[in-house]
Amino acid sequence: MKIVESRSEAYAQVAQWRQTGASVGLVPTMGALHAGHLTLAERSTKECDKSVATIFVNPAQFGPREDFSRYPRTLDDDLQGLRDKQTDLVFIPQPEELYPAGFSTYVEPPSVALPLEGVFRPTHFRGVTTIVLKLFNILPATVAYFGQKDFQQLTVIRHMVDDLNIPIRVEGCQTVREPDGLALSSRNRYLSLEQRQTAQSLSRALTAVAKQVGEGILAVEPLEQSMHHILREAGIERIDYACIVDRTTLESLPQLDRPAVALIAAHVGDTRLIDNVLL
Amino acid sequence: MKIVESRSEAYAQVAQWRQTGASVGLVPTMGALHAGHLTLAERSTKECDKSVATIFVNPAQFGPREDFSRYPRTLDDDLQGLRDKQTDLVFIPQPEELYPAGFSTYVEPPSVALPLEGVFRPTHFRGVTTIVLKLFNILPATVAYFGQKDFQQLTVIRHMVDDLNIPIRVEGCQTVREPDGLALSSRNRYLSLEQRQTAQSLSRALTAVAKQVGEGILAVEPLEQSMHHILREAGIERIDYACIVDRTTLESLPQLDRPAVALIAAHVGDTRLIDNVLL
Numbered sequence: 001m002k003i004v005e006s007r008s009e010a011y012a013q014v015a016q017w018r019q020t021g022a023s024v025g026l027v028p029t030m031g032a033l034h035a036g037h038l039t040l041a042e043r044s045t046k047e048c049d050k051s052v053a054t055i056f057v058n059p060a061q062f063g064p065r066e067d068f069s070r071y072p073r074t075l076d077d078d079l080q081g082l083r084d085k086q087t088d089l090v091f092i093p094q095p096e097e098l099y100p101a102g103f104s105t106y107v108e109p110p111s112v113a114l115p116l117e118g119v120f121r122p123t124h125f126r127g128v129t130t131i132v133l134k135l136f137n138i139l140p141a142t143v144a145y146f147g148q149k150d151f152q153q154l155t156v157i158r159h160m161v162d163d164l165n166i167p168i169r170v171e172g173c174q175t176v177r178e179p180d181g182l183a184l185s186s187r188n189r190y191l192s193l194e195q196r197q198t199a200q201s202l203s204r205a206l207t208a209v210a211k212q213v214g215e216g217i218l219a220v221e222p223l224e225q226s227m228h229h230i231l232r233e234a235g236i237e238r239i240d241y242a243c244i245v246d247r248t249t250l251e252s253l254p255q256l257d258r259p260a261v262a263l264i265a266a267h268v269g270d271t272r273l274i275d276n277v278l279l
Numbered sequence: 280m281k282i283v284e285s286r287s288e289a290y291a292q293v294a295q296w297r298q299t300g301a302s303v304g305l306v307p308t309m310g311a312l313h314a315g316h317l318t319l320a321e322r323s324t325k326e327c328d329k330s331v332a333t334i335f336v337n338p339a340q341f342g343p344r345e346d347f348s349r350y351p352r353t354l355d356d357d358l359q360g361l362r363d364k365q366t367d368l369v370f371i372p373q374p375e376e377l378y379p380a381g382f383s384t385y386v387e388p389p390s391v392a393l394p395l396e397g398v399f400r401p402t403h404f405r406g407v408t409t410i411v412l413k414l415f416n417i418l419p420a421t422v423a424y425f426g427q428k429d430f431q432q433l434t435v436i437r438h439m440v441d442d443l444n445i446p447i448r449v450e451g452c453q454t455v456r457e458p459d460g461l462a463l464s465s466r467n468r469y470l471s472l473e474q475r476q477t478a479q480s481l482s483r484a485l486t487a488v489a490k491q492v493g494e495g496i497l498a499v500e501p502l503e504q505s506m507h508h509i510l511r512e513a514g515i516e517r518i519d520y521a522c523i524v525d526r527t528t529l530e531s532l533p534q535l536d537r538p539a540v541a542l543i544a545a546h547v548g549d550t551r552l553i554d555n556v557l558l
Contacts, residue, residue, distance in 0.1 A: 007444060015446070019298070098444075104390040105408070105442035111383040129384070130443075137444040163384035164409075165286060165377075165416040167294070 001082065002089045007098075007138050010091040014052060014139045022049035026141035026168070028132060031055040032072040032186035033081050036176040040145040041085035043173060052139050053082050054091045056098065060106075061127030072189050091139060098134060106130045110159035112250045116263060117152050117274075120240045128153055129160050136168050144168050149175040149183050151261055151276040155250060175275070177203065183275045190271040199268045201234030205242065206277040209262050213279050218256040220244045231266055238267035244279065280362050282369045286377075286417050289370040293331060293418045301328035305420035305447070307411060310334040311351040311465035312360050315455040319424040320364035322452060331418050332361050333370045335377065339385075340406030351468050370418060377413060385409045389438035391529045395542060396431050396553075399519045407432055408439050415447050423447050428454040428462050430540055430555040434529060454554070456482065462554045469550040478547045480513030484521065485556040488541050492558050497535040499523045510545055517546035523558065 004010050017024050025044030029037050044051040055078055062068035075092075082090055106126055113125035136144065146154045154172045161170050176184045181203030182196070191199055205227040212223060220243075227242040245252050247259040256279060263276040283289050296303050304323030308316050323330040334357055341347035354371075361369055385405055392404035415423065425433045433451045440449050455463045460482035461475070470478055484506040491502060499522075506521040524531050526538040535558060542555040 011444075011446060019300070021298070102390075102438075103442050105439045106387040107443075108385040108387045108405075111381075126387075134444050137446060140446065160384045163382050164386075165290075165413050167290060167416060167419065 001079070001087055003079070004089065004091055005093055005097065007093065010052075010089070010093075011138050011140070013089055014050075014141065017050045018140060018142075023142040024048055024139075025051045026135070026139050026144040027051070027053040027087075028135050028144065028146070029053060029055055029078075030057045030071065030186065031078050032074050032189070033078045034176070034184040034186060034188075036147050036149060036173075036184040038081050038085055039176055040147060040173050041082055041087050043171070044143075044145050045086045048142060050088045051086065052089045052091065052141060053087050054093075054135055054139070056091075056093055056131070056135075058098075058127055058131040059095060060099070060130055061124050063121055063123060066121070067187075067190075072186055091135075098131070107133050107160065107164075109156050110163055112152070112159050113156045115245070115250050115252075116241055116243075117265065120265065125153070125156050129156060132157055133160070133164070133166070136166055141168055143171055145171050145173055147175060148172045149185065149275065151263060152250060155248075181207065183273075185273065187271055187273065191268060195268045195271065198235050199271075199273055201231050201236060202264050202266060202273055202275040204234075205230040205264060206262055206275060209244070210277050210279060213256060220252070220254055220256065223256075223262070227262065227264060231264070236266050236268060240265035240267070240272070242266070247278065280358070280366055280369060282358070282371060284371055284373060284376065286372065289331075289368070289372075290417050290419070292368055293329075293420065296329045297419060297421075302421040303327055303418075304330045305414070305418050305423040306330070306332040306366075307414050307423065307425070308332060308334055308357075309336045309350065309465065310357050311353050311468070312357045313455070313463040313465060313467075315426050315428060315452075315463040317360050317364055318455055319426060319452050320361055320366050322450075323422075323424050324365045327421060329367045330365065331368045331370065331420060332366050333372075333414055333418065335370075335372055335410070335414075337377075337406055337410040338374060339378070339409055340403050342400055342402060345400070346466075346469075351465055370414075377410070386412050386439065386443075388435050389442055391431070391438050392435045394524070394529050394531075395520055395522075396544065399544065404432070404435050408435060411436055412439070412443070412445070415445055420447055422450055424450050424452055426454060427451045428464065428554065430542060431529060434527075460486065462552075464552065466550055466552065470547060474547045474550065477514050478550075478552055480510050480515060481543050481545060481552055481554040483513070484509040484543060485541055485554060488523070489556050489558060492535060499531070499533055499535065499539075502535075502541070506541065506543060510543070515545050515547060519544035519546070519551070521545070526557065 025048030107129035109125040109129040260279045304327030386408035388404040388408040521543045539558040
């Protein structure tokens with residue numbers, strides 16, 4: 001497994017692979033890899049001739065009061081995990097390599113970035129679209145893999161790729177969960193044992209909603225109320241949102257008459273967690 | 280010369296050329312081609328194995344009160360000109376091909392887009408960076424050619440390419456002028472014979488400044504005053520700017536102690552003209 005820090009080296013390697021006709025899979029990450037990330041790496045290795053991962057904690061997608069500086073860094077473990085999944089190349093740039101002095105061009109994200117996370121983390125998706133576009137240019141892959149746990153992020157990236165005519169296919173991969181349902185997240189490391197229990201209520205609320213829908217309840221309001229109820233019962237006091245929206249536009253809808261998604265963002269102690277389920 | 284309207288056909292052709300190792304030159308235009316555009320096409324043909332031009336009057340770079348609907352369209356002449364320069368491929372998309380319903384991702388241009396044109400045409404460069412990035416993705420060329428007549432546009436595109444790590448080289452090409460000095464522009468067609476005379480004062484003012492600098496005048500204020508004076512004398516009443524700035528940052532500077540550029544934007548009747556000279 002080759003590890004590079006420089007943009008030009010990374011580009012040269014991927015361009016050379018593409019030149020020989022090889023397909024290249026890309027797994028962009030912020031490191032602190034868990035089994036969710038590693039299934040992306042595994043799928044990339046399985047589906048593509050060559051597989052590339054990136055590890056970069058992107059300052060542009062953190063708000064001023066968010067956890068950029070304390071975001072977990074576990075480089076040795078990350079590299080071991082990627083090696084195990086037969087990743088061919090890992091790009092680990094220094095911040096100056098991607099944001100040199102004078103950097104000032106950003107991608108203004110598509111309108112699906114406005115609700116949900118967009119309300120609570122107003123500059124987050126601008127940081128995401130900008131870094132993802134940059135990585136797509138530095139590592140011109142055939143296909144890029146993203147987790148569905150960050151459902152709105154995946155939707156934002158799909159829209160950006162369509163709008164800007166980026167010649168990379170985007171694949172969403174199913175959320176990987178703990179046995180009790182908790183969605184894997186690098187931020188789960190922040191949780192105490194007790195908080196870990198409380199956090200489980202996110203997936204419980206989503207599963208309950210999916211079950212209710214399966215039983216024929218199609219009015220959105222009572223379904224959303226039931227999610228709020230389960231979260232509150234578990235002791236969660238700060239719920240950013242727990243709602244059901246159109247799966248493509250992320251606009252709210254009164255009735256489940258088209259593909260939808262239920263999404264939750266809630267705080268457990270100082271840790272902000274998100275999760276979702278397709279309906 | 281192949282003419283295509285569809286993004287996918289355009290991409291497939293350029294990608295196929297690149298796959299065989301051919302270099303590809305790109306000349307993005309809004310049509311209404313003049314000898315300036317055609318020198319770009321000529322240079323592309325000379326320097327690259329394959330040469331592509333685009334013709335698209337980009338609505339996103341026109342302001343609400345600007346000349347989008349009356350912008351000159353001269354498709355037959357344009358195609359003949361490109362054929363004469365041995366262009367291999369011309370991409371002429373319909374607006375819906377590039378801006379389908381729901382389009383909402385834009386490129387927020389770099390800070391060099393803020394002064395000068397940015398003050399008088401506040402959404403212009405956002406439209407330019409967005410369409411240029413889209414064309415770069417649809418037509419992944421080796422090198423793209425732009426005229427220096429639009430000096431700030433060229434600077435904005437260079438910064439965008441650097442900031443977003445776009446793997447395309449940007450080449451600026453010298454402004455082509457009429458024998459009396461008037462910079463070629465598709466908008467010169469709007470000018471009456473009398474206005475044509477008045478318009479000539481832009482290049483006259485710039486030449487005068489360059490001469491004064493050659494004679495050792497290095498204080499910016501008197502040089503800018505001299506440009507204003509020449510324009511007013513010629514009967515120009517509406518000067519958006521006539522100023523001298525740092526050639527890289529486009530920031531104002533009191534003294535010519537580094538590479539600079541003098542730029543003018545002024546209205547002759549209903550026609551807005553721009554021109555510049557390197558100092």
